Amino acid sequence: MIAQQPPAGAALPERVAVLIVGAGFGGLAAAIKLAGSGEQDFLCIDRGAEVGGTWRDNTYPGAACDVPSQLYSFSFALNPDWSRSFSTQPEIQGYLRRVARDSGVLDRFRFGVEFEGASWDADAELWRVETSAGPVTARLLVSAAGALSEPKLPDVAGLAAFEGAVFHSAQWDHGQDLTGKRVAVIGTGASAIQIVPAIAGRVARLDVYQRTAPWVLPRHDRAYRRLEKLAMRRIPGYQRVLRSLVYLAREATVPMFIATPWIGSLVSRSATRNIDRAICDPVLRAKAQPHFALGCKRVLVSSDWYPALARDNVELITEPISHLTPDAIVTADGTARQIDVLIVATGFQATEQPIAERIKGRTGQTLAQAWSERGVQGYKGATVHGFPNLFLVIGPNTGLGHSSMVYMIESQVAYLVDAWRQLRRFRLASVEPTAAAEAAWNADVQRRMRRTVWSTGGCRSWYLDAHGRNVALWPRPTYTFRRLTASFDLDAYASTPSDGAA
Numbered sequence: 170m171i172a173q174q175p176p177a178g179a180a181l182p183e184r185v186a187v188l189i190v191g192a193g194f195g196g197l198a199a200a201i202k203l204a205g206s207g208e209q210d211f212l213c214i215d216r217g218a219e220v221g222g223t224w225r226d227n228t229y230p231g232a233a234c235d236v237p238s239q240l241y242s243f244s245f246a247l248n249p250d251w252s253r254s255f256s257t258q259p260e261i262q263g264y265l266r267r268v269a270r271d272s273g274v275l276d277r278f279r280f281g282v283e284f285e286g287a288s289w290d291a292d293a294e295l296w297r298v299e300t301s302a303g304p305v306t307a308r309l310l311v312s313a314a315g316a317l318s319e320p321k322l323p324d325v326a327g328l329a330a331f332e333g334a335v336f337h338s339a340q341w342d343h344g345q346d347l348t349g350k351r352v353a354v355i356g357t358g359a360s361a362i363q364i365v366p367a368i369a370g371r372v373a374r375l376d377v378y379q380r381t382a383p384w385v386l387p388r389h390d391r392a393y394r395r396l397e398k399l400a401m402r403r404i405p406g407y408q409r410v411l412r413s414l415v416y417l418a419r420e421a422t423v424p425m426f427i428a429t430p431w432i433g434s435l436v437s438r439s440a441t442r443n444i445d446r447a448i449c450d451p452v453l454r455a456k457a458q459p460h461f462a463l464g465c466k467r468v469l470v471s472s473d474w475y476p477a478l479a480r481d482n483v484e485l486i487t488e489p490i491s492h493l494t495p496d497a498i499v500t501a502d503g504t505a506r507q508i509d510v511l512i513v514a515t516g517f518q519a520t521e522q523p524i525a526e527r528i529k530g531r532t533g534q535t536l537a538q539a540w541s542e543r544g545v546q547g548y549k550g551a552t553v554h555g556f557p558n559l560f561l562v563i564g565p566n567t568g569l570g571h572s573s574m575v576y577m578i579e580s581q582v583a584y585l586v587d588a589w590r591q592l593r594r595f596r597l598a599s600v601e602p603t604a605a606a607e608a609a610w611n612a613d614v615q616r617r618m619r620r621t622v623w624s625t626g627g628c629r630s631w632y633l634d635a636h637g638r639n640v641a642l643w644p645r646p647t648y649t650f651r652r653l654t655a656s657f658d659l660d661a662y663a664s665t666p667s668d669g670a671a
């Protein structure tokens with residue numbers, strides 16, 4: 170019988186073969202593919218109340234995917250029911266719920282369980298994991314906690330003293346009715362450019378605090394026609410062909426990011442026209458104009474961002490924030506703007522992930538300590554020297570600016586499932602990438618990074634760590650990553666045999 174629900178109130182088992190942390194796209198894919206490979210002894214824990222990860226948590230008005238719907242699903246669970254070319258958050262969350270329910274793995278999910286820490290027990294050759302629901306041991310630990318799951322608050326003086334409502338974009342307070350209120354949004358990134366147009370029409374006034382003007386291209390979103398949906402459902406292969414075409418179109422943009430900046434300058438001309446079409450006021454136009462190479466930060470897509478900025482009740486403020494008072498934001502020029510609600514859309518702790526502080530490897534060093542010594546890095550974005558049997562989903566340098574993370578997640582999951590297969594086949598207790606393999610992989614990644622627009626484009630983005638190294642993105646086509654992670658390369662690893670193994 171297919172398990173459609175996690176067992177209510179079930180205790181955690183004392184030991185499992187594989188423990189997965191996080192039940193978003195990554196954790197769900199890992200669970201489904203492990204089950205498909207014949208491994209049933211796994212557990213997935215998540216601090217949230219259901220599957221979905223970032224798509225469960227980001228419920229702000231206007232939340233939608235800026236990657237086309239056709240690419241934003243698992244290859245093994247296409248969705249013929251997308252209603253639009255760019256899906257909204259509720260639709261994506263509904264899709265993930267459906268996939269989880271239909272896959273029959275939910276009986277091995279435990280929600281409302283916080284991962285508190287894990288240490289590698291070198292004698293027993295397993296992970297000792299502490300959770301809010303008690304301890305559990307696991308031979309393999311899969312961290313699928315997501316790079317964009319820990320909100321980052323701005324370092325603004327007086328934030329704690331502000332007496333109005335204040336919340337982060339990823340923790341939207343739906344109890345706050347914004348109608349007729351004076352609202353401020355700090356940030357003009359991917360989240361803010363969706364929030365601002367969605368709320369501008371109902372608030373009394375909206376102050377948008379911009380530190381860096383982003384590049385924003387038109388979105389070209391549309392509802393699918395009935396016939397298209399019918400074709401996706403009924404014509405064999407139709408949706409796969411559509412998906413492949415979207416994939417190839419996205420992959421064709423890779424040279425713009427990694428090697429051929431003049432393509433970016435052509436695209437930026439069309440992006441500037443996007444500003445000019447929507448905004449007549451030359452002062453506002455100038456404020457909205459980015460001053461770095463297109464692609465250096467995530468290229469945003471929206472057809473209603475600039476029209477929203479041009480509204481009478483919206484002000485784009487580029488003067489730096491000085492501090493907050495109990496009822497206002499004060500900018501460096503001394504202007505105080507009274508507000509009732511402050512929305513903080515300042516992104517996530519992407520390069521200093523808190524989970525890294527909670528994982529202790531072979532030497533007793535935490536992942537955060539190891540990364541602060543040698544930089545955030547891993548082998549193939551999946552494994553880390555000093556951390557046996559730890560697999561990361563969306564690890565270092567696996568992010569994308571141009572296409573679907575679901576593709577990268579599936580590549581990483583295939584790699585870890587094959588690793589687990591080989592561990593059992595060769596009766597290995599543990600595998601750990603050699604220092605040499607990890608160093609060579611990263612030297613190659615960072616060498617390729619030098620010519621990319623992310624390094625040369627004249628911007629500061631969350632892709633870069635404190636030393637200015639891009640530790641977030643993959644600097645090659647995604648099919649290359651797929652090829653390089655297609656099977657687990659045991660020869661890049663130090664391994665230990667299981668007791669009784671030959």
Ligand code: N01
Nearest residue numbers: 233234235323324356357358359360380381467514515516
């Ligand atoms: O965060 P961001 P986000 N004072 O880091 C500004 C994914 N995503 O939540 O550019 C003033 O992009 C900061 O300014 P600056 C996607 O991968 C996907 O919007 O650093 N401003 C910037 O404007 C994305 O990249 C979708 O100068 C401050 C903004 O806050 C990632 O999530 C949708 C500040 C932060 O932008 C993060 O997006 C939404 C300060 N102290 C998000 N600190 C999809 O559609 C920061 N800022 C798939």
